Structure formats: C-alpha cells, structure tokens
Amino acid sequence: MNFGSAGNIIVLLALATQACHSTLQDNPAFVFDGKTAMLSLANYEKSDETGQAFSQLIILDKNSTVTIEIVEIPPGVSFFITQIHTHLYNVTLSYDETIIARRYTSGSNIGLVINVNEQNAPKIYVQNDNRANVEALLAVVAYPDNAPVPGGCNMEFDTEIAPYHKLTVTDSTVKVDIQPGASPKSKGIPVPCEANAVQHEMYRLFLPEQDFTSSTYFSSIVDVLTVQGIRANSRKIPSSATGSKMRRVYSAYPGTGSVYAALAITGNNTAAYVPAFTYACSPSNWMDTCxxxxxxxxxxxxxxxxxxxxxxxxxxxxxxxxxxxxxxxxxxxxxxxxxxxxxxxxxxxxxxxxxxxxxxxxxxxxxxxxxxxxxxxxxxxxxxxxxxxxxxxxxxxxxxxxxxxxxxxxxxxxxxxxxxxxxxxxxxxxxxxxxxxxxxxxxxxxxxxxxxxxxxxxxxxxxxxxxxxxxxxxxxxxxxxxxxxxxxxxxxxxxxxxxxxxxxxxxxxNRGRPPFPPGMSVPGTRNLPQSERTPLLVESRMPISASRSDDHIFESPKWYNRFFPCFKLY
Known part of the structure; x- marks a missing residue:
C-alpha cells in the first residue's frame, strides 16, 4: 500500500478504530496516494441483497481533484452508490474530470449512482476547492440487480439520478427532500417511472447534544449507510398527512446534530439513499448560531x-x-x-x-x-x-x-x-x-x-x-x-x-396564614387589630386562622418595604 504523505498515514491510523465500532464492513483492499483512491469490492457477498457498504476515511488536499476507482466488481453487483461525506466543508462529486452540467453534485453529504457495465474500473471524481485539507469519508454501497435505484425517477434535483437528500435549514425548521426511487429492471428492461411501485421510508438519528467533533459525525454517518444500519440505529418518521410523501419537515434543534436517511422499497428489496446531516446551525460559529x-x-x-x-x-x-x-x-x-x-x-x-x-x-x-x-x-x-x-x-x-x-x-x-x-x-x-x-x-x-x-x-x-x-x-x-x-x-x-x-x-x-392577602378595596383594614370582639364583616375578605398566636395581620419586614414598596408581603 502506497501513501503519498505521512499525514495520511497518521490520520488513517488514528481513525481506523472508528470503523471497528460499526456493524458495516470496512474494506481492507484500499489504496490512496493523495490523487487516486482505489477501492475493491472483492469482499461483496452475493447472499446479502440489501446493500453492502465499503468505507474509508481519507484526506483531500486543498485545491485538489481525487480520482476514485472501483475495482474487482463481482458479477452479482448491478449498481453502486459512491458517496463522499465531509464534516465542515463542501466538495464536488462528478462523473467527469471537468465539471459538466447535470453530471455533478456539490455539498457535504453527496453521492452518485454508477451502473455496472463492461467497463473494468468505473471512475468518479471528487474536487476539493477549499483552501484547507478536508477530512472525508469515502463510501461505496453496492446493490444487486433486483434492488430499486434511489432517486432513479428524479424530476427536480441537479443530476439525472439523485440518490441524495436536499436539506433546507431555517431558524425554526429543517426541510428534507428526496426524489422517488426507480423500480428494478424487468427482464433487463427499465420500468417507466409512471408505473413506479417504489415505496419510501424516511428516518432520523440524533447525535449527542452539543457534540461537534468529527469522530462522532463520521461514526454516525457510517451507522446509517446501509438498510440494516438505518433500521437498527435511527427512528422511522411517518409522512405528513397533508404534505408531500417525498418531504419531511422537522422542528430545528440548533446545536444537536441529526442524520437523515431514507429507503426505497419494492417488495422484499430495499436500497438506501445517501444520508444527510445538519446541526441546524454553524458548528464553526456555534457560540452565535447554535x-x-x-x-x-x-x-x-x-x-x-x-x-x-x-x-x-x-x-x-x-x-x-x-x-x-x-x-x-x-x-x-x-x-x-x-x-x-x-x-x-x-x-x-x-x-x-x-x-x-x-x-x-x-x-x-x-x-x-x-x-x-x-x-x-x-x-x-x-x-x-x-x-x-x-x-x-x-x-x-x-x-x-x-x-x-x-x-x-x-x-x-x-x-x-x-x-x-x-x-x-x-x-x-x-x-x-x-x-x-x-x-x-x-x-x-x-x-x-x-x-x-x-x-x-x-x-x-x-x-x-x-x-x-x-x-x-x-x-x-x-x-x-x-x-x-x-x-x-x-x-x-x-x-x-x-x-x-x-x-x-x-x-x-404558609400554614396557619390566610390563603390570600387583602387588597385596597376595604380602606382602613390593613393594620386593624384583630381580637375576639372584632366585627366579622370588616374582615370578611380575609379570614384569620385560629392557630395564629398574634393579634395582628402579618406585616412585611421593614427592609422589604424599603426596597420594594409596591410588592408587600401579607
């Protein structure tokens, strides 16, 4: 394995234990030299029809383009979703080395669908236009030919197939949108979206409150890359009775990170969308926004x-x-x-x-x-x-x-x-x-x-x-x-x-005291002495408890009357 810099080795070793805590499969057949990342799917298991994830943490150098190559694709794989997740920065994922309209997407939680064909090593490109090195999670989730394609019936998002979420964050809400999935091919022929029978489920996972660390962020993303991970680690959110089935609107809780996931379902076959994430604020300026x-x-x-x-x-x-x-x-x-x-x-x-x-x-x-x-x-x-x-x-x-x-x-x-x-x-x-x-x-x-x-x-x-x-x-x-x-x-x-x-x-x-103090509507009664011969009618508004040992209505302390003359005790 050839690494371009000692920094990459240190980061990968420091974060290697993160994947050990996940139920997902961490792919050991991974090579990254700073410009090309080569990921093998040789460990793909044909018996698992709900998708398998191969993930690795990498460092994207500032103002750089990294080529991602997927190699050793087994026959059972029909398509896979290549994903890039970054913590605080946006990057661009593209089918081409140069940006072409409707063939790229930008953000911090992005992914593109790649259909398997005769091409031996499909390539995809990630660009980091930031002036800083960016820590990123590279993930590839592979699916068989009977799985639905997340976002395959896209009508609104930027790319032809849109397996990712779109988040709109305001002061009070987080709006999460996805595009309908496409049914798997029938005898090799694509099913028209008009006859689409794909159902959708959406989920949410909260991070610990006020936890802005990158390790917690990446760990939460890894937990919801696959169908099993989403169902095991997050909470299913029912659709609105009056709104769009492809949208969920959430109350925003700034400072508490939340991961949003979705599933496309046809019968017994399920595929996962690219998970999305937000703190509902800016963690880089959390004192003011979170x-x-x-x-x-x-x-x-x-x-x-x-x-x-x-x-x-x-x-x-x-x-x-x-x-x-x-x-x-x-x-x-x-x-x-x-x-x-x-x-x-x-x-x-x-x-x-x-x-x-x-x-x-x-x-x-x-x-x-x-x-x-x-x-x-x-x-x-x-x-x-x-x-x-x-x-x-x-x-x-x-x-x-x-x-x-x-x-x-x-x-x-x-x-x-x-x-x-x-x-x-x-x-x-x-x-x-x-x-x-x-x-x-x-x-x-x-x-x-x-x-x-x-x-x-x-x-x-x-x-x-x-x-x-x-x-x-x-x-x-x-x-x-x-x-x-x-x-x-x-x-x-x-x-x-x-x-x-x-x-x-x-x-x-307040035991033994009158339940309420007198007001000013009975003049001259506030300091009136009380005894056995005091007329009852005068104090009808304020009964005096028989358990009181003194003969006078309770008066405020002098220090209190001096500083708070309008708010007197009874």
Missing part, C-alpha cells in the same frame, strides 16, 4: 430568570403581590412575543426587547387590578391558566408525527385551548393549594430552562415549539420529536424534585 439566546441582553435575562425561578418556587405564594406581577409579566411577554413576531420584523433581539417591555406593563396592570379589587378567583385563574398553557405545550412537545387532525390549525388550537382550561378545572378541587402548586411548577421550570441554556439541552423547546407553531408558516406539518438524551433526563429529574420541594416548603411556610 444557541437560542446569543445576545448580551438575552444572557442577562436568562440569569434574571434563574433567580426569579428559585424565588417563585419557594416564596412565590408568600410574596403574593410580587407573584401577581411576575404572572402578569410572563403572560404578557409571551403573548406580546407571538404578536410581535407575526406582525413585525424586528429580529430575535428586537422581539425579545419589545416583549419584555410590554410584559412589564401588563404585569403592573395585573398587580394594580389585584391591589384595587383583590378578587382571589381571578388570581387563581391567571396562575392555573398559565400552568394550563404550559401543560398544553408539554403535550405538543411529545405529540406524534403524521397525525392529520393535529396538522389542521383549527383543530390543533381548539384542542390546545381545551387542554389549557382542563388545568384550572382540575386544580379547583384544591383551591387553597392551587396557587402554590402553580408557583412551584412554573418557577422550577424557569430554573431548568436557565440551566438548559448553559448546558445545551432541549427542554426550552417545550415553549419554543408552541411559539413556532403560532408564528412560523408551515410549521403545522413539522415533526416535533425532540432529542431526549442524558442532559434532558437529568434536568427533568431535577425539575420534578425542585417542584415537589417547592410545594412542600410553601405549604409549610
């Missing part, structure tokens, strides 16, 4: 939410007027963000800034309403309705794909609203504890999403996905299925523990 909150203002807001989350979890009901402001702020900011995102175009930072401002106004308005009227049923209704919105968002976060009833916006929002109001009805059986339960659950989630931002998990998308559904056109057909990995599991357990601890702590803290 995080939801990337502006300084957003990061400060995240830190403030962490503090307020702990405060609400353990002291929300005790500091009732503060809670009224926070609930009004939360509801107002969320509704304002959705409205601003629909009617305006201010960018992420602008939308957040406007939403925070309007949320403060609505928070003060709700606080003033309580201060003037002190109607407990309204206070409970806002808290439980906010929790209901959160519960509905969780239900959407875990909803299945391909349900046509939920893809219809009218049906979806009707069900969403019904789930919102289910929570107030359920908590009406414990009216004295309902507000405490809401504070603990919502406050603990605020803590969790703040930690989520720093550790890179995906629980924040419980809320983000519902905002996308309301503001992003076409999101109704998006597959939500989130990556739920070790970080998400740990944060979920922490969230449950924190919420339960908050409920228990607040119930003990």
């Amino acid at each position: 995080q939801v909150l990337n502006s300084p203002f957003s990061k400060v807001l995240c830190a403030v939410i962490l503090f307020l989350g702990f405060f609400t979890t353990f002291l929300g009901h005790r500091y009732f007027k503060t809670e009224m402001f926070l609930l009004g702020f939360l509801s107002g900011a969320l509704l304002s963000y959705i409205t601003v995102a629909i009617v305006g175009n201010y960018g992420p930072s602008g939308n957040i800034g406007i939403s925070v401002f309007l949320g403060c106004i609505l928070g003060l308005t709700w606080l003033g309403f309580w201060w003037l009227y002190a109607i407990p049923v309204f206070a409970i209704l806002l808290a439980t309705t906010t929790l209901g919105f959160f519960w509905s968002s969780i239900a959407y976060f875990s909803s299945p794909a391909g349900v046509g009833y939920l893809e219809n916006d009218t049906n979806f929002w009707l069900i969403f609203i019904l789930l919102i109001f289910f929570v107030p009805l359920a908590l009406s059986v414990v009216p004295d504890s309902a507000n405490i339960i809401c504070c603990a659950i919502l406050g603990s989630y605020s803590v969790v999403i703040s930690i989520d931002h720093y550790v890179g998990s995906n629980l924040k998308y419980i809320i983000i996905n519902i905002v996308r559904r309301a503001t992003s056109p076409g999101f109704n057909v998006a597959v939500i299925h989130p990556p739920y990995q070790s970080k998400d599991i740990c944060l979920t357990v922490f969230w449950i523990i924190l919420a339960v601890a908050g409920i228990i702590f607040q119930l003990r803290l």
Whole structure:
C-alpha cells in the first residue's frame, strides 16, 4: 500500500478504530496516494441483497481533484452508490474530470449512482476547492440487480439520478427532500417511472447534544449507510398527512446534530439513499448560531430568570403581590412575543426587547387590578391558566408525527385551548393549594430552562415549539420529536424534585396564614387589630386562622418595604 504523505498515514491510523465500532464492513483492499483512491469490492457477498457498504476515511488536499476507482466488481453487483461525506466543508462529486452540467453534485453529504457495465474500473471524481485539507469519508454501497435505484425517477434535483437528500435549514425548521426511487429492471428492461411501485421510508438519528467533533459525525454517518444500519440505529418518521410523501419537515434543534436517511422499497428489496446531516446551525460559529439566546441582553435575562425561578418556587405564594406581577409579566411577554413576531420584523433581539417591555406593563396592570379589587378567583385563574398553557405545550412537545387532525390549525388550537382550561378545572378541587402548586411548577421550570441554556439541552423547546407553531408558516406539518438524551433526563429529574420541594416548603411556610392577602378595596383594614370582639364583616375578605398566636395581620419586614414598596408581603 502506497501513501503519498505521512499525514495520511497518521490520520488513517488514528481513525481506523472508528470503523471497528460499526456493524458495516470496512474494506481492507484500499489504496490512496493523495490523487487516486482505489477501492475493491472483492469482499461483496452475493447472499446479502440489501446493500453492502465499503468505507474509508481519507484526506483531500486543498485545491485538489481525487480520482476514485472501483475495482474487482463481482458479477452479482448491478449498481453502486459512491458517496463522499465531509464534516465542515463542501466538495464536488462528478462523473467527469471537468465539471459538466447535470453530471455533478456539490455539498457535504453527496453521492452518485454508477451502473455496472463492461467497463473494468468505473471512475468518479471528487474536487476539493477549499483552501484547507478536508477530512472525508469515502463510501461505496453496492446493490444487486433486483434492488430499486434511489432517486432513479428524479424530476427536480441537479443530476439525472439523485440518490441524495436536499436539506433546507431555517431558524425554526429543517426541510428534507428526496426524489422517488426507480423500480428494478424487468427482464433487463427499465420500468417507466409512471408505473413506479417504489415505496419510501424516511428516518432520523440524533447525535449527542452539543457534540461537534468529527469522530462522532463520521461514526454516525457510517451507522446509517446501509438498510440494516438505518433500521437498527435511527427512528422511522411517518409522512405528513397533508404534505408531500417525498418531504419531511422537522422542528430545528440548533446545536444537536441529526442524520437523515431514507429507503426505497419494492417488495422484499430495499436500497438506501445517501444520508444527510445538519446541526441546524454553524458548528464553526456555534457560540452565535447554535444557541437560542446569543445576545448580551438575552444572557442577562436568562440569569434574571434563574433567580426569579428559585424565588417563585419557594416564596412565590408568600410574596403574593410580587407573584401577581411576575404572572402578569410572563403572560404578557409571551403573548406580546407571538404578536410581535407575526406582525413585525424586528429580529430575535428586537422581539425579545419589545416583549419584555410590554410584559412589564401588563404585569403592573395585573398587580394594580389585584391591589384595587383583590378578587382571589381571578388570581387563581391567571396562575392555573398559565400552568394550563404550559401543560398544553408539554403535550405538543411529545405529540406524534403524521397525525392529520393535529396538522389542521383549527383543530390543533381548539384542542390546545381545551387542554389549557382542563388545568384550572382540575386544580379547583384544591383551591387553597392551587396557587402554590402553580408557583412551584412554573418557577422550577424557569430554573431548568436557565440551566438548559448553559448546558445545551432541549427542554426550552417545550415553549419554543408552541411559539413556532403560532408564528412560523408551515410549521403545522413539522415533526416535533425532540432529542431526549442524558442532559434532558437529568434536568427533568431535577425539575420534578425542585417542584415537589417547592410545594412542600410553601405549604409549610404558609400554614396557619390566610390563603390570600387583602387588597385596597376595604380602606382602613390593613393594620386593624384583630381580637375576639372584632366585627366579622370588616374582615370578611380575609379570614384569620385560629392557630395564629398574634393579634395582628402579618406585616412585611421593614427592609422589604424599603426596597420594594409596591410588592408587600401579607
């Protein structure tokens, strides 16, 4: 074996163990001298009719063209797909040494179909036009004559036969398209695409969250090169009930790599498309593109939410007027963000800034309403309705794909609203504890999403996905299925523990106290002494517990009144 440089030998030896962890066959008959890569199919097994992959990692020199030769093709092979996968760079794969229209494709996950004929060593060319050496995975997947041809009935993509995916990534979605496969030849005669009986299945595989390493990337690609690998390592995604069968739309999870695979099926014969990959962001600039909150203002807001989350979890009901402001702020900011995102175009930072401002106004308005009227049923209704919105968002976060009833916006929002109001009805059986339960659950989630931002998990998308559904056109057909990995599991357990601890702590803290503080609608009663002869009618709004040892309504500490005169304790 002749290698052109010591660098190639070092890279190949360092990455050789990667193929050992795969169930695919690593081809030892491989020669690469920097300009020509020769790959042998001598180990092809005729008994395997679902395709066999031969893969090898190589280094493409900068501004170079590499010739790929496939040799020792056994008689049982009808066609094979030559693939090139790179991590951060685009390259070009072509049938010809010079670029000719409709005979090449460019990208980071590309492949071309080569039909076997009398030609002894079919050649294909890969060009690296980048100003840097590029690490690439060369793979050849061979198929017998009874296998369908992936992308063989192409009508839209650049090449005559298109066995690859096309990805369109936006801020909220990842659109994955393939072209229909062609049926295998019948007695040596091609079957017209009009009489095509090929079925298609599409799959997705998540990488570990915030893992941008090339070794993990190449390992995941190797896992889904063949039919067996796709079915064993990835999750089947049903087609949309209302959209194209050749397209899947996914909710984007920036920072979590995902591999997309597809199968063409005719009867018992199956062939795999070239897998595609995206992080839904740029890993070379992940600090700005792979995080939801990337502006300084957003990061400060995240830190403030962490503090307020702990405060609400353990002291929300005790500091009732503060809670009224926070609930009004939360509801107002969320509704304002959705409205601003629909009617305006201010960018992420602008939308957040406007939403925070309007949320403060609505928070003060709700606080003033309580201060003037002190109607407990309204206070409970806002808290439980906010929790209901959160519960509905969780239900959407875990909803299945391909349900046509939920893809219809009218049906979806009707069900969403019904789930919102289910929570107030359920908590009406414990009216004295309902507000405490809401504070603990919502406050603990605020803590969790703040930690989520720093550790890179995906629980924040419980809320983000519902905002996308309301503001992003076409999101109704998006597959939500989130990556739920070790970080998400740990944060979920922490969230449950924190919420339960908050409920228990607040119930003990408020034992023996009135369920709600007084407002300003009964003048002169706030500091009125209480005794056995105090008229009941005066304090009808605020019953005093018999277990209290003092004779006065609980007053805020002086230090708290000095710094927060509008948000007093009861």
